[in-house]
Amino acid sequence: MPERIRHAPLDMGKATFPKAKIQLIKDQCKGCGFCIRFCPQKVLEESQEINARGVHPPKIVDESKCLACGFCTAVCPDFAIFIIEKPSKEDVKNG
Amino acid sequence: MGAEEKEKTNPREDDGEIRIGVYVCHCGLNIAGSVDCGEVAKFAATLPHVVWAQDNRYTCSDQGQEQIKKDIKEHKLNRVVVASCSPRLHEPTFRKTCEDAGLNKYLFEMANIREHCSWVHLYDRQSATEKAKDLVKMAVAKAARLQSAKEIEVPIIRKALVIGGGVAGIQAALDLADTGYKVYLVEKEPSIGGMMARIDKTFPTMDCSICILAPKMSDVGHHPNIELLANSEVTDVKGYIGNFHVKILKRPRFVKNDCSACGECSKVCPVIAPNKFDAGLAIRHAIYTPFAQAVPSTYIIDMNLCLNKDGVTVCDKCMKACERQAIDFEMKPETVEIDVGTIIVAIGADVFDPSSLQNYGYGKYLNVITSLEFERLINAGGPSGGHLIRPSDLEIPRRVAFIQCVGSRSDKSGRLYCSNVCCMNTIKDSLLIKEHWPETEIHVFYVDIRAYGKGFEDLYKRARKEGVLFIRGLPAEIVEDRKTHNLWLVGENTLQKELYKVNVDMAILSVGLEPRKDSEPIQRLLTLSRTQDGFFMEAHPKLRPVDAATGGIFFAGCAESPKDIKDSVTQASAAAARAGILMAKGKVTVEAITPIFYPERCKVCGLCAKVCPYNAIVLNKELKRVELVKAACGGCGTCAAECPFDALTQDHFTDEQIISQIDAVTESDADKKIVAFCCNWCAYAGADFAGVSRMQYPPSVRIIRTMCSGRVAPKFVERAFARGAAAVLVAGCHPGDCHYINANYQTQKRVERLWKKMEQQGLDKERLQLLWASAAEGERFASKIREMNRLVEKVSPEEINNAKKVFEKALGGD
Numbered sequence: 001m002p003e004r005i006r007h008a009p010l011d012m013g014k015a016t017f018p019k020a021k022i023q024l025i026k027d028q029c030k031g032c033g034f035c036i037r038f039c040p041q042k043v044l045e046e047s048q049e050i051n052a053r054g055v056h057p058p059k060i061v062d063e064s065k066c067l068a069c070g071f072c073t074a075v076c077p078d079f080a081i082f083i084i085e086k087p088s089k090e091d092v093k094n095g
Numbered sequence: 096m097g098a099e100e101k102e103k104t105n106p107r108e109d110d111g112e113i114r115i116g117v118y119v120c121h122c123g124l125n126i127a128g129s130v131d132c133g134e135v136a137k138f139a140a141t142l143p144h145v146v147w148a149q150d151n152r153y154t155c156s157d158q159g160q161e162q163i164k165k166d167i168k169e170h171k172l173n174r175v176v177v178a179s180c181s182p183r184l185h186e187p188t189f190r191k192t193c194e195d196a197g198l199n200k201y202l203f204e205m206a207n208i209r210e211h212c213s214w215v216h217l218y219d220r221q222s223a224t225e226k227a228k229d230l231v232k233m234a235v236a237k238a239a240r241l242q243s244a245k246e247i248e249v250p251i252i253r254k255a256l257v258i259g260g261g262v263a264g265i266q267a268a269l270d271l272a273d274t275g276y277k278v279y280l281v282e283k284e285p286s287i288g289g290m291m292a293r294i295d296k297t298f299p300t301m302d303c304s305i306c307i308l309a310p311k312m313s314d315v316g317h318h319p320n321i322e323l324l325a326n327s328e329v330t331d332v333k334g335y336i337g338n339f340h341v342k343i344l345k346r347p348r349f350v351k352n353d354c355s356a357c358g359e360c361s362k363v364c365p366v367i368a369p370n371k372f373d374a375g376l377a378i379r380h381a382i383y384t385p386f387a388q389a390v391p392s393t394y395i396i397d398m399n400l401c402l403n404k405d406g407v408t409v410c411d412k413c414m415k416a417c418e419r420q421a422i423d424f425e426m427k428p429e430t431v432e433i434d435v436g437t438i439i440v441a442i443g444a445d446v447f448d449p450s451s452l453q454n455y456g457y458g459k460y461l462n463v464i465t466s467l468e469f470e471r472l473i474n475a476g477g478p479s480g481g482h483l484i485r486p487s488d489l490e491i492p493r494r495v496a497f498i499q500c501v502g503s504r505s506d507k508s509g510r511l512y513c514s515n516v517c518c519m520n521t522i523k524d525s526l527l528i529k530e531h532w533p534e535t536e537i538h539v540f541y542v543d544i545r546a547y548g549k550g551f552e553d554l555y556k557r558a559r560k561e562g563v564l565f566i567r568g569l570p571a572e573i574v575e576d577r578k579t580h581n582l583w584l585v586g587e588n589t590l591q592k593e594l595y596k597v598n599v600d601m602a603i604l605s606v607g608l609e610p611r612k613d614s615e616p617i618q619r620l621l622t623l624s625r626t627q628d629g630f631f632m633e634a635h636p637k638l639r640p641v642d643a644a645t646g647g648i649f650f651a652g653c654a655e656s657p658k659d660i661k662d663s664v665t666q667a668s669a670a671a672a673r674a675g676i677l678m679a680k681g682k683v684t685v686e687a688i689t690p691i692f693y694p695e696r697c698k699v700c701g702l703c704a705k706v707c708p709y710n711a712i713v714l715n716k717e718l719k720r721v722e723l724v725k726a727a728c729g730g731c732g733t734c735a736a737e738c739p740f741d742a743l744t745q746d747h748f749t750d751e752q753i754i755s756q757i758d759a760v761t762e763s764d765a766d767k768k769i770v771a772f773c774c775n776w777c778a779y780a781g782a783d784f785a786g787v788s789r790m791q792y793p794p795s796v797r798i799i800r801t802m803c804s805g806r807v808a809p810k811f812v813e814r815a816f817a818r819g820a821a822a823v824l825v826a827g828c829h830p831g832d833c834h835y836i837n838a839n840y841q842t843q844k845r846v847e848r849l850w851k852k853m854e855q856q857g858l859d860k861e862r863l864q865l866l867w868a869s870a871a872e873g874e875r876f877a878s879k880i881r882e883m884n885r886l887v888e889k890v891s892p893e894e895i896n897n898a899k900k901v902f903e904k905a906l907g908g909d
Contacts, residue, residue, distance in 0.1 A: 004448055007468065007486050010478045015367050015378050024852040040402035040409050063346030067365035069410035071400055 019086040022060055028080035030088035031055025034083050035072035041065045044072070100732035113239050116147040117231060118163060118171040119208075120154035120179035126213040130223045135178065135208070138228045142235045146170055154179050160192045165419065167196040167760045174238040177230045178206035183775070199243030201687060201747055211798055215877070222794040229760060229797055236755040238515035244329065244746055248724040251337035251647075253678045255280065258617065261289025262660055263652025263667040264441035265311050269441075272320035276678055279433055279484070280315060282325045283613075286389035287312055289443055290653075295474040297660055298523040299300055299550035304660075305388055305476070308810055311816050312390040314857060324431065325391055332620040335711070335727030336646030337436045342395035347426035349382075349396035354421040356392040360413035366400050374468045374875045376486075377478030382413045382422075387476060396422075437647050437674035440631065440665065442617060444608040447502030449508055455604060461487040461576040462582055462601045466497075466520060473527055483528060485601040486601055487580035492535070492600035495528060496584055497521045498562065498569060499541040503607030512628050514607030515657040518545045521605045522554050525563045537563045538597055540570055540586065548659070573602055592834035608657040621648055622709055624836045630656045641670045644708065644729075644836055646683070649673050688730040688747045688802060692723055696742035703734035703743055706805075708836035729836035730758060733805030736845065748801055753811055760797040761818035766895050769796040769883050770815040771824040774804040776834040778826030778876065781823025785873030792877040794883035797822070803827065805838030809845050812863060813905035816898040821887040824879065826866040828884035839867075856901045859894055861886055 019055070022043070029051060036044045038056050043066045047059035057080070073082045118137040121127035132150040140148040147170045153159050154177050166172055175198065177189050184206040190200035208227040216223040253276055254590070257268045261280030268280045280287070291297075294304040324343055331342035364380035372385040379385075380807055381400040386393065402410040403424055414422045446467050450458040457463045462470070464486045474512075475481035485492045502509030525537045544557040544565065559565065570586035584597045610629035618625060622645050624632045631654050634642040641649050649670035652663040677683060690703075690712075699721060701714040709729035712734055732745035742871055745752045773779040779800050785792070794900060801807060804827025815823050825846055833839040846865045852859040864883055868875045 004450065005369050005371070006450060007375060007461070007464065009369045009373075009377050009378045010486065010489065011378055017367075018365050025824070038407060038409060044269075063889040067402065067410070069365065069412070071407075 008015065018068040019064075019085060020066045020083040022063055022066060022072075024057065024060070025080045025084050026057040027052035027080050028079055029053065029055065029057040031057065032077060033058075033076070034075045038071055038075050040069065040071070041067055105285075111173070112165045113144040113174060114146045114161070114170065114172050115142075115144045115174040115176060115235055115238050115542075116170060116379040117145055117149075117176045117178065117235065118154050118209060119148070119150040119154045119227075119231070120158070120159070121150060122209055123152065126179070126209050129213045129217050129220050129223045130227045131220065134224055135227045135231055139178075139231050141177075142232060144174070144239045145235060147172060151457055155185050159433050163189070163192050164196040167193070168737055169625075171274040172447050173198065173202060173685065174241055175203050175675055176206060176231065176234045176238050177203075178227065180209040181205075181786075182778060183783060190603075192905060193596040201244040202238075202241050203883040204234045204238040204241060206230040207783075207798070210783040212794075214786040214789050215370065215635065215792055216793065216794045217451045217789065219487055226794045226797070232762075233756045233759040233799070237752045240749065240752045240755055241364045241747070247683045247725055248682050248684050249335075249684050251677050251680065252434055253277070253681065254279070254433070255437045255439065255674055255678070256329075256339070256341055256433065256435040257271055257439045257441060259325075259441035259443055259652070259654070260284075260287030260315075260325070261441060261443045261652060261663070262308060262311075263443070264289070264439070265308075266517065266664045266667035267439045267441060267651045267671045268321055269311065269314060269318065270668050272318045274671070274675050274676070276320065277322045279343075279435065280321055280323050281327050282323070283328055284385070285326050285348070286385050286391070287315060287323065287325060287397045288386075288389070289880075291660055292386060292388070293374075294470050295477075296523060296527060298649055299548070299554040301523065301526070302591070305386075305705055309388040312388065315604060316390040317361065323391065324621050324762065326395065327431070329617070329620065330430070331786070332438075335675070335709070335724055338726070339438060339647065340436050341433050341435060341438075343431045343432055345429050345434065348393060349398065349422065349424055349426050350394045350453040351421045351423055352391075353391055353419045354392065354417075355419055356582040357418070358394075358458050359370040359416040359418070359420065359458040360394060360888045361721065363412040363416045365410065366402060368400050370398070373471045373478050374465070376468060376471050393421075395407065397871055406470075435511040437649065437675060438621065439649045439667075439670050440617060440621065440623070440643070440654050441483055441651040441670075442611050442614065442654045444630075444657060445611050447514075447606040447609050449501050449606055452501065452508050455501070455602075456573050456574045456575060460573065460580070460582065461485075462492075462575075462580050463573060464601065464603055466517065466524065466605045468563050469524060472708060473524070480774050485580075490600075491532060492823040493622075494538075494599040494601075496538045496540065496582070496597065496602045497525065497605055498584075498602060499539065499605045500569065501606045502609070504542060510609055510628065512606060512657070515603040516609060516659045519554065519659070520764035521603075522546070522563075524603070525558050526554070526561060529558075529561045529563065530648050530890065532830045536599075536688060538599065539563060540582075540584070541565060541567060542569060548661075554783055568595075568778055570597075599759070608653060609652070614654075621645060622836060623648065624831070627831065628656070630654065641666055641673055644834065646729075647674075647677060664878040674715065685726055685728070686730060688745060689728040690726045690731070690732070690734055690743045691725060691746050692721070693742050693750070694720070696740045697721055698740055700739070702737045703737065706733050706737045706838070706841050708733070708833075708838050708902075727836050729835050731803035732801065733803060733835070733838040733841045736806050736808035737841065745806060747804075748806055750810075753799060753801070754814060756799045757811060757815050758797075758818065759821050761815060765819035765894065766890070767795055767887060768820055769822045769824055769880065769887060770820045771796050771798045771826060771880075772801055772804065772807045772811065773798050774834070774839070775800055775802045775825040777828035778804065779867040779870045781826075781876045783873075784870060785877045788873050790873055790877040792880040795821075795884050796880050803833070803835045803838045805833075805835065807842060809849055810905050813902040816862070817902035817905045819895050819899055821890050821895065822862045822864065824864045824866060824883060825870055826876070826879075829869055832834055842905070853901075856897075858901060859890070862890065862894075862898070
């Protein structure tokens with residue numbers, strides 16, 4: 001089925017994505033850059049600021065792109081990043 | 096190289112005295128009416144090696160055949176020549192007669208003195224008789240050089256490959272599997288079902304499409320004789336009829352067969368994309384199943400989309416959700432190798448992309464959609480749950496227009512052919528709308544309504560009764576109202592000769608079908624040919640409509656031409672039956688017209704391998720040699736014509752035999768004769784047709800039959816000129832219609848090279864003519880001979896002598 005797709009999906013508005021709040025503990029970061037490199041959605045990039053350990057910690061570019069996969073948390077050697085998953089609309093409805 | 100040496104190197108030389116019997120048939124008065132058969136027989140008796148010659152009323156009658164059998168024994172004949180009708184008619188009859196008398200059937204030769212002589216020279220008895228003598232002389236000369244041959248038998252593997260899992264592929268696979276053969280069904284997409292699975296209802300019965308298809312799909316999934324390879328592609332095919340070795344790339348699904356298709360994984364997957372199955376009108380996740388009834392039902396991960404695409408398992412949400420632990424990110428692509436005897440090509444068709452037609456604004460205006468998108472919209476399993484809504488505001492449209500022939504029947508804006516299904520599809524769609532929303536105003540803009548099938552006209556009448564408006568004349572343009580996104584259709588009603596301007600909420604473009612974009616690799620792998628439309632070409636449009644020209648390969652469904660579901664299924668069953676015949680026999684014989692190879696002369700240049708349309712000649716670079724696969728050979732002989740070192744010749748059409756025919760023609764009065772080389776399938780048959788239709792043309796032409804015009808080596812043409820022939824004709828099938836896929840392209844190249852040479856040497860290149868004539872173009876052949884005869888009358892002795900000198904070399908020291 002190689003035909004070209006010319007119309008946007010009609011149920012685009014109904015799609016729900018997991019949302020997350022990204023928490024950075026900047027001074028704990030040693031600037032290895034793992035979180036930046038492995039983030040599949042490219043949510044993070046290196047910032048200009050210098051932290052207590054004298055390195056550039058990451059900064060959040062676009063938090064809305066985050067899909068809460070949690071790989072940054074898993075890969076951080078210094079426990080300097082973690083996410084808090086926001087409850088989805090359905091979860092709110094169901095209590 | 097002298098003839099003596101040639102004979103010695105021939106491995107199948109028949110020693111002993113050559114004893115030829117010649118039979119000149121009166122065919123009632125068909126031949127005897129304008130040819131003096133008694134005189135021809137007397138003349139034949141004087142020819143070298145002829146020990147017996149007679150004329151009789153009907154050689155093909157039982158008495159005639161008994162006579163031949165008796166004479167073979169009595170006179171110890173070891174070659175038989177019958178001068179009667181076309182070998183295309185009675186060669187098999189007389190070959191059988193010879194075989195019955197214990198003579199190898201390849202020791203029989205025919206002279207065509209009816210279609211090519213008596214019937215086309217009805218009013219010139221003397222010339223016709225002279226021509227008949229010449230034709231007999233040619234046949235006797237060839238007969239003296241005939242050799243007995245044994246046809247090779249090729250075993251057929253009793254397994255089949257079906258490429259494409261649409262309704263045609265499904266039907267073909269099921270039929271073969273039910274017969275008891277093992278079938279491999281290869282499908283490129285994650286699920287079988289093809290186009291039919293995407294359609295809502297079928298015409299003319301308005302059955303639910305997926306409801307009638309799904310049971311068949313699940314039969315395929317469970318059949319013990321069918322191995323289903325979904326998400327896979329054929330990457331390589333080697334071999335020939337009965338013995339194909341196929342490589343199939345099985346792309347990973349990343350989900351194991353343990354999957355119960357519960358769908359929990361899809362719910363948690365954080366990535367979405369438009370679902371191609373729904374024409375992009377609905378979303379799917381990176382782990383998905385294209386539709387609920389998919390077979391295999393195992394989910395699949397789209398690795399271009401998945402967060403883990405870089406090889407690191409970043410996201411494991413689906414893994415956590417899967418109770419059966421069926422997800423495996425480590426899955427790798429694998430290559431499956433299989434051996435099959437027959438292949439059914441059922442790759443289907445694509446739909447036309449109307450975005451190139453700017454006047455309809457598809458892709459620009461939200462409410463212009465294609466008929467395929469409409470099918471998904473009206474489908475209860477589709478993105479809108481069966482509610483016909485328009486994309487701009489998701490409201491139900493009250494006024495709808497269908498535009499027919501989008502991409503069909505126009506070489507300017509699409510394809511020249513009629514796509515067969517769109518008229519009825521639109522009528523069905525309009526009835527579907529009327530069924531759910533009877534108040535909807537429906538306009539159908541058409542060129543012609545083609546309701547040609549069983550129950551089609553009834554459906555058309557029903558649609559008109561329901562109030563669907565049919566307007567002849569396609570809109571010239573669609574214009575969108577920017578505020579409301581409603582559409583204005585402007586055009587001319589050609590029945591009432593007035594302009595119209597119609598306002599609708601939504602327009603549906605009834606798009607045509609076109610050949611699949613991935614036909615090309617399949618064509619290359621299986622050495623198939625395609626028509627000008629781009630669809631695969633059958634071996635014969637009337638009598639072998641599902642066979643490919645390449646042995647052991649068959650077509651089903653839209654791969655061959657656009658067709659509806661019923662025709663696809665019919666053709667699929669036919670293809671399965673044809674493949675089944677081969678496999679039931681378990682073996683196939685190959686006619687002994689394959690190449691004869693003299694390895695000691697071969698310089699391994701590889702030209703033969705390059706021109707072979709069947710890949711039957713393989714250049715083995717490692718061992719520095721050429722390998723012949725006789726079973727794959729189609730028997731065109733173009734390799735023999737190409738070889739610059741005489742290392743190849745064609746059995747039953749050897750260089751020696753053809754040269755002996757040329758020599759026989761040019762022995763006397765060469766300067767008044769045309770030597771014509773005609774291919775068996777088109778030009779020779781065209782000349783036969785001219786005979787059957789009694790089209791009269793000058794008696795100066797002598798036809799030499801080859802299987803393909805590609806057999807005609809430049810040296811044959813040169814030899815004819817060197818021996819003083821007035822003109823030479825090379826005639827074959829039209830380009831693209833070659834019986835041997837594309838061998839006649841070589842003919843064209845060779846003739847062009849000869850023309851160049853003649854021009855350079857100051858010769859009149861008009862004396863060499865190239866003609867493409869099909870089996871039905873008798874008049875084309877006859878008028879060519881008339882035209883060439885005028886040339887023959889004009890050609891000067893100096894010109895003939897010049898050509899003799901230029902091509903002296905072709906005489907090879909004789």
